[in-house]
Amino acid sequence: MRELNRLGVTGAIDAGGGFQNYPEDYAVIEKLAADGQLTIRLGYNLFTQKPKGEKDDFLRWARSSKYQQGDDYFRHNGAGEMLVFSAADFEDFREPRPDMPPEMEPELEAVVRILVQNRWPWRLHATYDETISRSLDVFERVNQDMPLDGLHWFFDHAETISERSIDRIAALGGGIAVQHRMAYQGEYFVETLRSGCGRSYAAGRAHAGERRQALRRHRCDACRVLQSVGVRSPGWSRGARSGACASTRSATASTARQRCAYGPRTSPGSPMKRARRAGSRSASSPT
Ligand SMILES: [Zn+2]
Numbered sequence: 001m002r003e004l005n006r007l008g009v010t011g012a013i014d015a016g017g018g019f020q021n022y023p024e025d026y027a028v029i030e031k032l033a034a035d036g037q038l039t040i041r042l043g044y045n046l047f048t049q050k051p052k053g054e055k056d057d058f059l060r061w062a063r064s065s066k067y068q069q070g071d072d073y074f075r076h077n078g079a080g081e082m083l084v085f086s087a088a089d090f091e092d093f094r095e096p097r098p099d100m101p102p103e104m105e106p107e108l109e110a111v112v113r114i115l116v117q118n119r120w121p122w123r124l125h126a127t128y129d130e131t132i133s134r135s136l137d138v139f140e141r142v143n144q145d146m147p148l149d150g151l152h153w154f155f156d157h158a159e160t161i162s163e164r165s166i167d168r169i170a171a172l173g174g175g176i177a178v179q180h181r182m183a184y185q186g187e188y189f190v191e192t193l194r195s196g197c198g199r200s201y202a203a204g205r206a207h208a209g210e211r212r213q214a215l216r217r218h219r220c221d222a223c224r225v226l227q228s229v230g231v232r233s234p235g236w237s238r239g240a241r242s243g244a245c246a247s248t249r250s251a252t253a254s255t256a257r258q259r260c261a262y263g264p265r266t267s268p269g270s271p272m273k274r275a276r277r278a279g280s281r282s283a284s285s286p287t
Contacts, residue, residue: 001040012040015081015123015156016047022061033074043077045123051085055110058083062118080123081156083111087124089131091157091181093189097128109138116142121152123177129162136168148172157181159189 004012023030032038046065048057058079069076082088086104089097115122126132132155139148154175155161159182169176182189 001038005039010040012042013077014042014044016045019049020047021049022046023064029074033070036073038073041073041075043075045077045080047080047082048084049082052107054082054084054107055114058111058114062114062120067118067120078121078123078152079111079115081125083115083122083124084108087126087131087135089125089127091125091127093159093181093185093192096192097130100131100134104134105138108135109142112138112142113146116146116148116151119151123154123156125157126155127157127159129158129160129165132158132161132165133168136165136172139172139174140168143172148174 004010019025026044029038029042029044033042046058046061048054050057065076067076067078084104084107086101087108089100112122114120124135126135135155139153142148150173152173152175154177155169156177157179158176159178161176166176
């Protein structure tokens, strides 16, 4: 907290993370909050840690805790960014895009119905449009008989989101939280697309072409999203490269803590990630 305060940060959203169980692992921060020792306002989202046990977690939490319980310094902020493991796509752009398993939709629907019933907002980790569009199928289905009706929810990341999905999110009243991953992994993203994700050379070239177009579209779509929430995009207007996008950095500056679902491999401070960042910086020099 001192370090965040030193940088002028006075509030953060805790999007959960790997191996952080509720309520056991929150005892320390709850004690600090009870003693009035927090110097950061902290909103925490509940992140399930149990593949195939997600529905039970959210049922139990809905009984034991209440949305917005707490005070101005320590407050329950809803669910996510993990709702079900079968809907969480892998976010390493040096790897091919993963396909989510067929059980994704029924598992996600079961959890989303619990959240809507209890009027809990949620955030959902989703990198690729293929995952986002399938999640939207679920949200739209739930909305038909359990209207979301102004409930706040959004996708985290959404790097390759399509125009069509943005329209569907807007129609449901949802949002997108763009992170600055492309500032560090943009070059890897392009390399992986160029490689065609292990396909034949010809198929790979075609695939890379499609994805380059998607990437260009993403830049426009992201600007649109950012503009819609009142964030300027100075980096792109100065012609910044995809791997060093100033606007995505500014959009996520207020999210002091964005942790992802896969533990040490992607945790913000891991040696592997620092090394990867260092390598990426030498290529793209984001500022
Ligand atoms: Zn994430």
